Every structure is written in C-alpha cells, then in structure tokens.
Amino acid sequence: MNTKKLLFIFAALLGLTLPALFLLYPRHVEIRDLPEIMKDRTLNVVVEFNSVDYFVSGDSAAGFQYELCKYIGKRSGLSVQIFSESNFSLCIKGLLNNTYDIIARNIPITSETKKYLSFTVPVTISKQVLVQRKPDEKDSAQVFIHNQIDLANKTIYVPQNSAAILGLKNLSEEIAEPVYIREVSNNSSEDLIYMVYGKEIGYTVADKALAEKVASRLPEIDYSVDIGFNQLQAWALRPSSPILADSLNVWLSELPKK
Numbered sequence: 001m002n003t004k005k006l007l008f009i010f011a012a013l014l015g016l017t018l019p020a021l022f023l024l025y026p027r028h029v030e031i032r033d034l035p036e037i038m039k040d041r042t043l044n045v046v047v048e049f050n051s052v053d054y055f056v057s058g059d060s061a062a063g064f065q066y067e068l069c070k071y072i073g074k075r076s077g078l079s080v081q082i083f084s085e086s087n088f089s090l091c092i093k094g095l096l097n098n099t100y101d102i103i104a105r106n107i108p109i110t111s112e113t114k115k116y117l118s119f120t121v122p123v124t125i126s127k128q129v130l131v132q133r134k135p136d137e138k139d140s141a142q143v144f145i146h147n148q149i150d151l152a153n154k155t156i157y158v159p160q161n162s163a164a165i166l167g168l169k170n171l172s173e174e175i176a177e178p179v180y181i182r183e184v185s186n187n188s189s190e191d192l193i194y195m196v197y198g199k200e201i202g203y204t205v206a207d208k209a210l211a212e213k214v215a216s217r218l219p220e221i222d223y224s225v226d227i228g229f230n231q232l233q234a235w236a237l238r239p240s241s242p243i244l245a246d247s248l249n250v251w252l253s254e255l256p257k258k
Contacts, residue, residue, distance in 0.1 A: 032098045034243040042079045045069050046091050046100040049084040050190040052210050053105060064209075065104045068123070068255075075251045086188035089161040095238055102248070106207055106233035108163060118239045121249045122232040128164050129208045130156075130225040131193050142202060145225055152177030157192055157201045160185040164205040167228045190214060197221055 030036075037043055047054040053065040066082070073080035083100060085091050094100040106124050107113070130151070135144045145151055152175055158164050160183040172179040184192065192204040193214045206214075211223035237245050 029096065029098055031240055032101065032238075033241045034247055037078065037101060037244065042081050043073065043076065043102070044081050044083065044100050045102045045104045046083045046085050046094055047104045048086050048188065050188060050210055052207075052213050054082070054084065068252075069104055071255060072248070072251055075254070076247070087160060087185075088163060092236075095236065101237070101241065101244065103236040105235070106209075107236050108231040109234050110231075113236075116239070118237040118241065118245045119234040120237070120245065121252050122234050123252065124209070124233045125230050126208050126233055127230050128167050128205050128227040129211050129223045130227055131196055131204045131206050131211050131221060131223050132202065132225075133196060133199070134220055134222045136220075139199070141199070144222075145203070147225060148227070149175050149177075151175070151179050151203075153180070154203060155180040155182055157182045157184050157195070157204045159183070159187055159189055159192065162189070162205070164227070168205065171227060193218075193221065 047063075047065045047069070049055065050063075052063060054061065054063040055066075056062070061082075069080045069082055072078075083094075085094070091100065091103045091105075095103055106126060107117075107119070109119050109122065113119070130145055132145055133139060133142050136142065143150075143154075145154070148171060151171065156168055156179060158168070158181060162183070165181055165183070168179055168181050187195070189204070189206040189210055192201065193206055193211065195201045196204055197218050197220060205227055206223070208223065208226075211221070215221040215223055235248070237248070
C-alpha cells in the first residue's frame with residue numbers, strides 16, 4: 001500500500017490536515033489477519049454508539065451493528081470485543097494500528113476508498129440527509145431548506161472528520177455556491193440532531209436510518225432533503241487482512257435475509 005496515496009485520500013475524504021494524518025498511519029505494524037485473530041480467539045470491532053447501531057436497552061446492549069457482530073461471533077466461533085468510538089478518524093487509526101480488526105459502521109463504498117481500505121460485501125444501502133427543524137412561525141432564526149439549492153451560503157454542522165464532509169463539498173460544487181461546513185469535536189451525529197432540536201444549531205447531516213429513528217421520537221425534526229444518492233455501505237478492514245475479509249464476506253452472505 002502506498003503511504004502517501006493513503007494520506008492524500010484520507011485528506012480528501014475526511015477533511016483532515018496532513019500532519020494529523022501522519023499520526024493516524026503507523027509505520028511498523030505486524031500483520032494481523034484471521035490466523036492471528038484465531039490465535040487470540042478475539043475479534044476486535046469498533047462501532048458508533050447511537051440509537052440505531054449500538055445502544056443499551058435496559059440491562060442489555062442492542063442495535064443493528066451489535067446484532068451483526070453477535071452473528072459474526074457465533075458463526076466464526078470467536079469472542080467479539082466491541083469498542084465504541086464516534087470519531088471516524090480515530091476508528092481508522094485504531095484499525096491501522098491493530099487495535100481494531102473491523103470498523104462496523106455504515107461506511108459508503110466509493111471507487112477511491114476501495115483503493116485504500118478493504119470493504120466487506122454491502123451491509124446496507126442508505127444515504128445522507130439534511131436534518132433541520134420543521135417550519136415554525138415562532139422559530140424566526142430558522143430558514144427551512146426545501147431543496148439542495150437552498151443550502152447555498154448556509155452553515156452545516158457535522159461531527160469532526162465525518163464521512164458526510166465529502167458529500168457536502170460535492171454538493172457545493174454542484175450548486176456552484178458555498179456550503180459552509182463546521183466540524184464539531186466530541187459530538188456524534190445523533191448528538192448534533194438533538195442540538196438541532198434544541199435550537200443550538202440550525203442544520204446537520206446524518207445517515208437517513210439514524211435521522212428517521214431520532215425523528216420518530218422528535219416530530220419537530222425534518223429529514224426530507226437528501227444530500228446525495230443512495231450508496232452501498234459496508235464494514236471496513238485493513239487491506240492487509242484479506243483472509244478476514246474473505247471470511248466475513250462468506251459469513252455476511254449467509255446471513256438470513258429478512
């Protein structure tokens with residue numbers, strides 16, 4: 001793998017500076033593929049804590065990604081150790097330094113990311129949507145966005161190093177107007193949706209499944225404006241773990257369709 005190319009693609013995708021990216025990329029890391037994982041008997045998976053993918057219900061963990069991880073553990077015979085991390089760049093750092101073996105979240109598959117990260121077969125199909133408050137005459141500070149063109153000169157808040165940044169930059173080019181991106185550290189996509197609801201910020205971007213889930217509890221939230229097209233989304237692995245990738249593809253393909 002070409003280190004310089006990896007750094008530049010992460011810069012484009014995540015909006016990071018090159019000095020920060022050099023910190024993400026370990027120079028000397030031992031190979032950790034399925035044979036090494038089998039020796040440890042533990043598969044280390046990092047997920048995002050939110051009300052769709054991984055959350056606590058009563059005394060038990062639950063969520064879409066959590067259930068998939070349970071299935072993979074049962075199918076592989078491995079113990080699955082789940083870590084929670086919202087910052088995507090830290091997930092990549094942990095993946096590359098062998099802290100994690102899989103990033104189990106809905107990561108869009110693009111021709112560029114496929115060059116530098118290994119992906120499983122698609123896990124979901126979804127899209128990024130704009131999250132805003134519904135029109136309210138008493139909410140004079142809010143300008144309701146009806147379509148993508150209305151986003152010209154608006155400020156969108158996203159988690160730091162969010163994968164949504166690339167989509168917003170592409171949208172800005174398409175409408176030929178600036179769309180200002182404000183990255184927020186230490187806040188997840190779900191946190192920012194609640195900040196929109198609480199009138200702390202005007203707009204954010206989130207995965208449609210997450211926005212739909214939160215909006216079911218907060219009817220004041222609107223997520224009707226798409227930021228991009230439907231995208232295949234999958235789990236990410238190190239390119240140096242091809243045996244694990246092949247096995248995961250088999251196990252995921254065997255998952256009963258609902």
